[in-house]
Amino acid sequence: MNISTEISDRNIKRRLLKDKIFTYGMISFAFLSSIPLFLILYELILKGYKQININFLFEVAPDTMDAMIAVSNHEIIPGGIANGIVGTLIIVGLASIIAIPLGIICGTYLSENAEDRFAGIVRFIVDMLQGVPSIVLGVIGYIWIVKPVTGGFSALAGSIALSIMMLPSIVRSTEETLKMIPISLKEAALSLGVPYHRVMLKVVIPTGISGILTGVMLGISRIAGETAPLMLTALGSTAIQTNITQPTSAIPLLVWEFYNDPNLVSMIWSASLLLLILILCLNLGAKAIAKKWKVQY
Amino acid sequence: MNSEKIFKYLLASSGILIVLIAVGIVATLFVGSIPSFKEYGFGFIFSSDWNPTEGRESYGALPFIIGTLMTSILALLITFPFAFSISLFLGEYFKHGKLPSFLRSVIDLLAGIPSVVYGLWGFYALRPLISELGINAQGFGIFTSSIVLAIMIIPYASSLGSEVISMVPGSLKEAAYSLGATRFEVVRNVIIPNAGSGIFAGYILALGRAIGETMAVTMLIGNSNKIPAGIFDLGNTMASLIANQFGEAEGLKYTSLVEIGLILFIITGIVNLLGKLIMKKLSA
Numbered sequence: 001m002n003i004s005t006e007i008s009d010r011n012i013k014r015r016l017l018k019d020k021i022f023t024y025g026m027i028s029f030a031f032l033s034s035i036p037l038f039l040i041l042y043e044l045i046l047k048g049y050k051q052i053n054i055n056f057l058f059e060v061a062p063d064t065m066d067a068m069i070a071v072s073n074h075e076i077i078p079g080g081i082a083n084g085i086v087g088t089l090i091i092v093g094l095a096s097i098i099a100i101p102l103g104i105i106c107g108t109y110l111s112e113n114a115e116d117r118f119a120g121i122v123r124f125i126v127d128m129l130q131g132v133p134s135i136v137l138g139v140i141g142y143i144w145i146v147k148p149v150t151g152g153f154s155a156l157a158g159s160i161a162l163s164i165m166m167l168p169s170i171v172r173s174t175e176e177t178l179k180m181i182p183i184s185l186k187e188a189a190l191s192l193g194v195p196y197h198r199v200m201l202k203v204v205i206p207t208g209i210s211g212i213l214t215g216v217m218l219g220i221s222r223i224a225g226e227t228a229p230l231m232l233t234a235l236g237s238t239a240i241q242t243n244i245t246q247p248t249s250a251i252p253l254l255v256w257e258f259y260n261d262p263n264l265v266s267m268i269w270s271a272s273l274l275l276l277i278l279i280l281c282l283n284l285g286a287k288a289i290a291k292k293w294k295v296q297y
Numbered sequence: 298m299n300s301e302k303i304f305k306y307l308l309a310s311s312g313i314l315i316v317l318i319a320v321g322i323v324a325t326l327f328v329g330s331i332p333s334f335k336e337y338g339f340g341f342i343f344s345s346d347w348n349p350t351e352g353r354e355s356y357g358a359l360p361f362i363i364g365t366l367m368t369s370i371l372a373l374l375i376t377f378p379f380a381f382s383i384s385l386f387l388g389e390y391f392k393h394g395k396l397p398s399f400l401r402s403v404i405d406l407l408a409g410i411p412s413v414v415y416g417l418w419g420f421y422a423l424r425p426l427i428s429e430l431g432i433n434a435q436g437f438g439i440f441t442s443s444i445v446l447a448i449m450i451i452p453y454a455s456s457l458g459s460e461v462i463s464m465v466p467g468s469l470k471e472a473a474y475s476l477g478a479t480r481f482e483v484v485r486n487v488i489i490p491n492a493g494s495g496i497f498a499g500y501i502l503a504l505g506r507a508i509g510e511t512m513a514v515t516m517l518i519g520n521s522n523k524i525p526a527g528i529f530d531l532g533n534t535m536a537s538l539i540a541n542q543f544g545e546a547e548g549l550k551y552t553s554l555v556e557i558g559l560i561l562f563i564i565t566g567i568v569n570l571l572g573k574l575i576m577k578k579l580s581a
Contacts, residue, residue, distance in 0.1 A: 015479050015481075015482070016479060018479070018481055019479035019480055019481040019482070022480075022481040022484070023390070023480065023481070025382075026382040026385050026386060026390070027382070027386065027390075028382075029378050029379050029381075029382035029383075030379070030382040030383045030385075030386040030400060031400070032379065033379040033380075033382075033383060033403075033404075033407075033448075033451050034400065034403040036407070036418075036448045037403050037406055037407050037410075039418070039422060040410060040414065040415070040418045043418055043421070043422055044414070102311055102314065102315075105307060105308060105311040106311040106312060106314075106315055108308055109308035109309060109311055109312050110312075112308065113308075113309075118309075118312060119312065121316065122312040122315050122316060125315055125316055125319045126315060127569075127573060128319065128566060128569060128570075129315075129318070129319060130569075131502075131505050131509075131565055131566065131568075131569035132322070132509070132562065132565065132566075133508070133509025133510075133511070133536055133561055133562070133565055134509065134511065135509065135511045135536045135539050135540055135558070135561070136322075136326070136509070136539075136558050136561060136562050137322075138539075138540075138543075139326070139329075139539065139543065139554075139555060139558045140322050140325055140326075142543070143325050143329055143555075144321075144325065164318060164322075167315070167318075171315075195300065195301050196301050196304065196305075197300055197301055197303075197304030197305075200304070221409060224411075225409075225410075225411025225412065225413070225414070226411070226412075227411065227412060227413040227511075227512045228412070228511035228512050228515075228536070228540050231540055231543075231544070232539075232540075232543050232544070235544075252411055252413050255413050255414070255417070256413055256512070259413075259416075259417065259420075259516070268417055269417075272411075272413070272414045272417060275411060275414070276409075276410060276411070276414060279409050279410075279411065280406070280409060283405065283406075283409050287405075
């Protein structure tokens with residue numbers, strides 16, 4: 001009797017110990033994964049803040065010679081990333097103009113015809129599009145636009161590639177949001193004799209606008225930092241380029257160029273910092289919208 | 298009445314357009330890789346030669362397929378304990394409060410950092426460390442890229458897991474507790490059998506992400522066109538090969554790169570399909 005309680009006592013102690021070890025192990029592993037984030041932020045801020053000033057936003061990227069002279073004199077490299085900022089605005093803006101209407105319409109179609117077989121196929125394809133590697137979309141942008149349409153690298157080609165990339169998140173968020181809107185709302189409008197399309201455009205979509213906007217902003221933040229597809233499509237440019245059929249720069253492309261040019265290497269951190277701030281703002285904005293204008297019923 | 302019809306057609310036509318885009322992507326990749334397929338046939342997949350020297354041109358995809366699978370699978374293995382811990386932490390142990398919401402924001406931020414910035418960090422912070430440890434002379438290679446990839450896919454690997462773990466019915470867990478099970482035993486005997494396939498689906502989808510990742514890998518893998526001898530060797534992935542060589546490619550090299558794009562597209566497609574199938578089985 002005495003021996004057996006002793007054994008079970010030890011057994012319980014061992015199980016409790018195991019439980020404790022597991023719990024602490026899990027907590028430490030979970031928080032260890034946040035370390036890289038802080039290391040990256042630390043590196044970016046520490047090395048990047050020196051370069052950021054007004055000129056950084058309004059001047060184009062310096063050429064290698066100027067940068068070399070400045071570095072050898074221990075001065076801050078002159079110039080900024082204005083060509084990248086303008087390029088990113090143009091490329092991302094154009095991609096949004098293409099993807100947002102198509103995405104919202106398609107999401108509406110999916111939520112309105114949820115049981116339809118064709119809608120099932122479209123839903124499946126949207127899911128698959130979400131998984132296509134960005135570099136493959138770069139190849140597509142090159143074959144579709146760079147070669148036949150613009151006859152050379154262009155912002156348009158980059159926009160097409162990025163618009164395909166942001167489409168799935170807009171479609172899915174529109175569909176999910178519209179599905180949550182109660183049918184009674186739609187029925188009330190229809191019973192007043194409002195035609196179907198006006199019900200959709202004036203009642204259903206405005207009600208779900210916050211969810212749709214969240215999806216749009218997440219889609220934009222997903223493409224704003226993309227480099228790989230732009231390397232095959234927009235290529236880059238040293239001057240501010242507003243013609244969408246010409247090679248155009250973008251902030252992530254500039255980071256890549258600075259990285260490859262030993263004289264400009266000290267500008268990578270500030271350019272990355274700016275890019276990160278831009279993306280974080282988009283992310284936070286999306287979250288704020290989702291929180292503030294949540295569809296409530 | 299008329300505008301109503303137009304509206305309905307407009308909705309349906311957007312669906313048709315999406316289908317056309319997808320069909321167009323597949324068709325474009327197929328057509329683009331016909332010349333190289335005619336030249337090499339299926340041997341392209343198994344040839345380990347990548348030689349762009351004029352006159353002795355020869356292209357094969359094997360080193361890049363192997364390099365891609367090695368980096369992404371290794372990344373998934375590295376990420377596993379971290380992602381699983383996060384899933385458990387957010388889905389079971391601490392659902393509400395300040396710490397979990399802090400962890401959630403950290404994961405959101407990790408997902409928002411662009412690939413090229415991860416690459417920079419890997420190059421300037423991680424690579425010197427790897428070379429210091431004597432793992433690899435310059436710190437480049439499959440291992441280095443896998444570590445950075447592992448960090449990048451943490452958000453994707455952990456989010457689905459925490460969702461399915463939080464959906465494990467409370468009655469099951471309570472039944473186990475009432476029998477005297479410790480929390481660890483509940484995790485092992487109730488939560489993992491219940492949520493296992495969902496957690497697994499999350500890892501498969503994260504693997505799909507890792508396979509298609511370009512910039513960070515390009516900056517760290519060393520870009521050698523040979524079959525890597527081990528995880529500490531240099532290598533190359535399909536995505537980073539395209540990023541590096543597509544710009545100036547012409548003729549046979551160009552179509553070979555398009556075919557590599559097609560193979561990459563098919564592999565990620567299969568991986569994603571697998572993840573989706575597991576998820577579907579789960580919800581059914």
